[in-house]
Amino acid sequence: QSALTQPRSVSGSPGQSVAISCTGTNGDVGGHDYVSWYQQHPGKVPKLIIYDVTRRPSGVPDRFSGSQSGNTASLTISGLQTDDEADYYCCSNAGSSRSVFGTGTKVTVL
C-alpha cells in the first residue's frame, strides 16, 4: 500500500486560505468516504481535525473544512492563523480494515 500523495509544503499569509490535496487511488480515497485529516505541531501528538471527508470533531474551528472529488481529497484552512503552522496528514481507509496515511504537508504562515 503506497502512501497517499500530498504536496510537500504550502504557505499563506495570515487571513488567507490554503488548500492541501491528498491523492490516492480507487482502492483507498476514491473507494470510500472515509478520509480523515490530522494536524501535528512539532514534537506533539497528531490531532484529528476532519473525519469522514467533511466532518469536524467538536472543538475544531470551522476554518478547517474538507472535501473530496474522485481519488483526491482536500483540506482547506480559511482565515489562516499563526497557530495553523504545522504538519498536516490525510488518512484513508484502504479496505480490509487497513488504513494509509498521506506523505504529509508542512503549512507555513508567512
Place this chain on the structure above:
Amino acid sequence: QVQLVQSGAEVKKPGSSVKVSCKISGGNYAIGWIRQAPGQGLEWMGRIIPFAGTPSYAEKYQGRLTITADMSSSTVYMQLNSLRSDDSAVYYCARVGSTGSYLFFAYWGQGTLVSVSS
C-alpha cells in the same frame, strides 16, 4: 474521558524485538498503531478490535508485527521483531472515534520512542 497511556522509551539492538503497551480507558473500540520515524511522516502499521481479537496489518509488516489485546487489563500490545536501525521511530497507539465510520483516529497515546542501535 478517553485516555491512552503508552509504555516508556526503549533502546534495542538490531535483530531483537520490542513490545510496546497501550493502556486504554474509555470505551472498547478498535486500536491502531502508527509510527513516525525522525523527520518523517505518519505510517499506519496495523490495528486490532480488542473484543474481537482479530488484527490486521500493513503488508510491509506481515510476519514481523504482532498486535494483541488483553481485555482483563484494557491493554493493547504491539510487538515488532527482527528490529533494524530504520525501525527507530516514535510509535503511537490511537483509538478510533465513536461516531460516523469509526475509521479515523480520534484519540492518541503520548507516543513511545524506540531506538534501535548497535
